Amino acid sequence: MVSTLDSTPNSLSYLSANAADSTEQMTSPNQKLLPLSAEVSEQDHLVIGGCDVPELIERFGSPLYILDESTLRLACQQYRDAMTQHYPGESLVIYASKAWSCLAVCAVVNSEDLGIDVVSGGELLTATQAGVSANHLYFHGNNKSAQELQMGIDVGCRIVVDNWFELKLLTQCLKESDTTASILLRLTPGIECHTHEYIRTGHLDSKFGFDPDQLEDVFKYVAQQPQIQCIGLHAHIGSQIFELQPHQDLAEVMVRWIQVAREYGLPISELDIGGGLGICYTESDDPPSIHTWVKTVAESVVQACKELGASLPRLICEPGRSLIGSACVTAYTVGSQKTVPGIRTYVAVDGGMSDNPRPITYQSVYRALVANRMSAPLTEKTTLAGKHCESGDVIIQEASLPSVQPNDIVVVAGTGAYNYSMASNYNRVPRPAAVLVKDGEAHLIIKRETLQDLIRHDCLPEALAPTATPTDG
Incomplete structure (x- = not known):
């Protein structure tokens, strides 16, 4: 017997939607702080995917990433269905796997008929091993090696070319391989958005993409390469964005450049708007729903094409965080505490910056x-601290919690994106295990590292x- 979190005194509105005014918005996973399956049992325990969280810790150890399969699948379905509903042309949603790349995640996303965006040879291998077909793979990155480019050529995926160095290196690889490749060109659209400076990628001062004043020379060069088929343009303006206007502005910029590229004879048929x-990471966060975001993007591209007299391209978007972020939590076990009178109380858990570097980084x-x-x-009001030998290893500066005791299980919400994927072995701490939960069953998808793994x-x-060492006597 379970109850929803909304009915518990300690719920903190974890399942409440922000600014929701439609059925689609009310169920949008990115607007929730916990996975959609989260409940409270008669034992007063948090339950996710029908699995008791403290029992998962007993079975799989701590810390533990707990990924709710149903929440991840619903986010995939909402992106796919909203794109079909609001874009009259061909479309494809592809998962930005840098958010969390592992075999199980790629397999779930692939089974929902989404593509995969990869940014390294390792992510490319993971996606192919998970069964993703070449025509659903897009290979990004601003400094792909010759070996990585050759991997992409051999797999037959689309390669997103970021800069002149990479474009000429790809040309050389293709000549040596005596084969062809389909590419998209990444450009920097010069659009600012309100997010952390490290995750803004669309403004002109960015390491990513060709600048606008380079593009006509790039188009001319690509048009002269018989082994390169440039089928699309790509741009990405940043991450963790709550505004819709920058995406509307991006549509017009990109459609204009499609028209210019076509004037150079390039067979542009795809537009990837990132x-x-x-x-939601806290109750104050108020992102648009998946449905609203897709509707805005799709209608903006349609309108731009209409105004500029352009044919509709195959529209591609690349969600990462909004697909998987809210589907996962990290469970820790409480250890030591330290109270600094008149200042703060530190509550330490058995993980920290090695399994979640985002607080210290961003x-x-x-x-x-x-x-x-x-x-x-x-x-x-406590400071939830990690176990690492670093003063900045703090997960939450001011956490609202009950009075906690050693061996309590503390769960941090919204850890599906950029937690495992950015995890490290700082202080030679093994990375945690991860489980996929659904309908009361838990399956191990990443084994816990051992001390022997570290060496x-x-x-x-x-x-x-x-x-x-010689002994005395």
Whole structure:
């Protein structure tokens, strides 16, 4: 017997939608702080995907990434269905797998008929091993090596070319391979949006993409390369964006450049407008719904094509965070505490910046709750700290929590995007396991690293190998 979190004193509105005014918005996963399956059991425990979170910790260990399959699938379906509903031309939604690339995630997304966006040879291998077909793979990145480009050529995926160096390197690889490749050109549209400076990518001062004053020379060069078929243009303006206007502005900029590219004889048939839709990390966050974002983008491209007399391209978008961010939580076990009188109380957990580097990197803010005592009143303002030897290893500066004790299970919400994918072994801490939960069943999708895993690739020169120490007598 379970109840929804909205009925518990400690719910903190974790399942409430922000600014929701339609059925689509009310169920948009990116507007929720916890996975859509989150409930509270009769034992006062948090339940996700029908699985008791404290029991998952007992079974799989701590810390633990818990990914709700139903929430991830619903987000995929909402993107796909909204694109079909609002764009009259051909379209494709592709998952920006840098948010979280692993075999199981790629397989789930692929089964929902979404494509995959990769940015390295490792992500490309992961996607292909998960069964993603070449025509659903887009290979991004601003400094792909010759080996990575050759991987893309061999797989037959679309290659998104970022700069002159890469364009000429690709040309050389194709000549050596005596084959052809379909490419998209990434451009910098010069559009600003309100987000962290490290995740703004569409403004002119960006390491990504060809600048506008380079494009006509690029079009001319590509048109002269018989082994390159330039089928599309791509731009991405940033991440964790709550505004809609920048995406409307992007549509007109990109359609204009499509027209110019076609004048150079390039067979442009695809327009990839990137992703960037934000999610709720706290109750104050108010992102548009998936449906609203797709509707805005699709209608803006249609309008731009109409005004400029352009045929509708195949429209592609690349959501990452908004597909998977809210579908996952990270569960930790509480350890030590330290109270600094008149200043703060530190509550330490058995993870931190090695499994979630976003707070120390982007000053990101999260919400937390105690999964084994869901109805406990919120009586404390504590600093939820990690276990690493770093003063900045703080997950949440001011966490509203009940009075916590050692061995309590603290869950941090919204950790599906850029947590596992950016995880490290700082302080030689093994990375956590991850499980996929649905209908009361939990399946291991990433094994917990062991201490032996940490030294597996270390090499010790023979001269430095330990020797037996003589004993006295």
